[in-house]
Amino acid sequence: xxxxxFQHLDPDQTVKVLPRHLAGPGPLDPRTVWPFPFDEDWSxxxxxxxxxxxxxxxxxxxxxxxLEPDSPSKGKWTIAANRVPxxxxxxxxxxxxxxxxxxxxxxxxxxxxxxxxxxxxxxxGLFEDxxxxxxxxxxxxVNGWSHRVKTDSTQTFRAPEALGFVxxxxxxxxxxxxxxxxxxxxxxxPHWRARFSFGAPNTLAAAFTASLISTEPVHRTVKxxxxxxxxxxxxxxxTQATKQVPHSTPLAMPPATPAPGRTR
Numbered sequence: 001x002x003x004x005x006f007q008h009l010d011p012d013q014t015v016k017v018l019p020r021h022l023a024g025p026g027p028l029d030p031r032t033v034w035p036f037p038f039d040e041d042w043s044x045x046x047x048x049x050x051x052x053x054x055x056x057x058x059x060x061x062x063x064x065x066x067l068e069p070d071s072p073s074k075g076k077w078t079i080a081a082n083r084v085p086x087x088x089x090x091x092x093x094x095x096x097x098x099x100x101x102x103x104x105x106x107x108x109x110x111x112x113x114x115x116x117x118x119x120x121x122x123x124x125g126l127f128e129d130x131x132x133x134x135x136x137x138x139x140x141x142v143n144g145w146s147h148r149v150k151t152d153s154t155q156t157f158r159a160p161e162a163l164g165f166v167x168x169x170x171x172x173x174x175x176x177x178x179x180x181x182x183x184x185x186x187x188x189x190p191h192w193r194a195r196f197s198f199g200a201p202n203t204l205a206a207a208f209t210a211s212l213i214s215t216e217p218v219h220r221t222v223k224x225x226x227x228x229x230x231x232x233x234x235x236x237x238x239t240q241a242t243k244q245v246p247h248s249t250p251l252a253m254p255p256a257t258p259a260p261g262r263t264r
Contacts, residue, residue, distance in 0.1 A: 002231045006222045009238070015225075016217035016236040021164040021184030022229045023218050024191070025074070026101040030054070030065050033077070033104045035112055050075070056115060059085035061126065063108065067097060073192070074098050079111060079204075081126050090127055091199030099192040100184075102218050103211045110207035129201035136180070136205040137168060143213045161232045166209060172198060180205045182212070191226050 009015070017023050030052040036042040041057040050067035060082050067075035075097035080089040095104060114125045140157040141147060145166075149155045153171035158164070164184040169177060178195040185191035196205055217236035225233065 004231050005233060005235050006225065006230055009222050011221070011223035013222050013238060014219055015222060015238050016219055017225065017233045018215065018217050018236060019159065019161075019164070019233070020100050020102055020214060020218055021159065021212055022191070022226065022233055023100050023220050024225045025098045026218065026220060026224070028065070028067065028074075028097060028101070033065075033101055033108055034063065035105065035109050058119075061111070061115060063111075065097070072098075077104055079108070083127060091201075092197045093195065093200050093204065095194045096192040099194060100218065102214075103194075103208060106211035107204055107208050110204055114201060114203060125201060125203065127199070129203050131202040131206060133168060133170065133202050133205070136202055136209045137166065139206075139209055139213055140166060145213075163229055163232055164212075166212070169198075180208075182208070185226065185229055189228075191229070 006015070030044075034044075034054050036044075036054055036056075038044045038054075043055045043057075045053040045055070047053070050069075051065065053062060053064045055062045061080075062082075063077070063079045065075065065077050069075075073096035077095040077097060077099065079093040081091055082088065083090050093107070118124055118126055137155075137157055144160045145157045146160075147155065147157055153173045154167055154169050157166045157168075163186060165182065165187070167181040169179050172179075175198040179198045179200065180194075180196035182194040183190035183192065194208065196208075
């Protein structure tokens with residue numbers, strides 16, 4: 001097993017690391033994750049400690065954070081869309097609260113773009129998305145993720161170090177199961193999980209996978225990085241004085257493979 005790259009660093013030190021799916025959640029701040037214009041027309045509700053909800057002006061789109069500190073997932077982020085205000089959810093996306101905040105932010109940013117396109121255009125991308133699923137999983141293959149297809153109508157894409165996966169149900173044989181599932185960490189004890197129901201726009205799944213394989217490092221304090229997978233992380237930079245032993249060997253970054261851009 002590779003050595004722990006953080007063993008000689010102070011727990012409070014800030015570092016920039018990759019890959020994102022093993023970096024830990026980062027700060028659980030809804031205003032960091034949600035790019036919505038709350039000073040204009042979006043609404044922010046915080047009815048109790050550890051809860052936050054955001055709703056679109058049309059009341060067809062909402063997203064929430066509910067913290068559960070005593071649960072392994074620490075709570076849940078949820079995105080849902082209703083065809084009519086206060087109606088049943090047409091689709092839903094959930095993330096464990098332990099999901100890296102950069103992934104959450106990028107999905108919510110794409111969600112806001114979809115909302116604006118629907119509001120000012122003649123398409124309804126929130127409910128009639130025309131993005132093919134290949135747009136979500138092809139970048140994984142390009143960036144070295146393995147691919148396995150099973151006869152139960154699922155295909156799984158696994159990270160190069162085998163500590164993260166994205167699973168796609170390519171045939172709607174069982175719509176009670178998620179169309180997309182993702183996780184980071186050891187398969188039997190993942191740090192986080194994400195689930196996209198059938199009907200959720202593939203555009204949002206593509207934004208998620210693009211963020212997942214991004215080569216832009218994320219900022220974390222050493223103490224907030226999950227311990228049992230940290231030997232698989234690359235340190236891009238430290239932002240405070242380190243406490244390394246003399247003559248320690250600096251860690252190399254993985255090859256920079258830019259995530260392919262998407263167009264709609």
